[in-house]
Amino acid sequence: MALRRRVGKARSARYAREAVAPARSRRVYVRLRPQDMALFKFILEGHDNLAYLSVVDRYSAVCRLVHSPGQEREVREWLEAMRTQVDFAVIEP
Numbered sequence: 001m002a003l004r005r006r007v008g009k010a011r012s013a014r015y016a017r018e019a020v021a022p023a024r025s026r027r028v029y030v031r032l033r034p035q036d037m038a039l040f041k042f043i044l045e046g047h048d049n050l051a052y053l054s055v056v057d058r059y060s061a062v063c064r065l066v067h068s069p070g071q072e073r074e075v076r077e078w079l080e081a082m083r084t085q086v087d088f089a090v091i092e093p
Helices: 002-020 034-045 069-082
Strands: 026-032 052-057 062-067 088-091
Touching: 026 034, 026 069, 034 052, 034 062, 034 069, 062 069
Parallel strands: none
Antiparallel strands: 026 062, 026 088, 052 062
């Protein structure tokens, strides 16, 4: 009888994790000076798993931050805090 209860809990826990799992990541595009790209990425990597940065256009210094939908608020707060260190503009679609 105890075995059945554990199996039931395992199934419900797995169902709960899959039910709330986001289907797609969110993206934020930023434009900054080319010489600030390395600093921006370095500071972002210091915040564990907040987002990852990829360069869209290296000549115009447009970068894409990809993050989990559940971390939208944290990413926006981090961007606001970064304005004191690096000059950039968020590109809204």
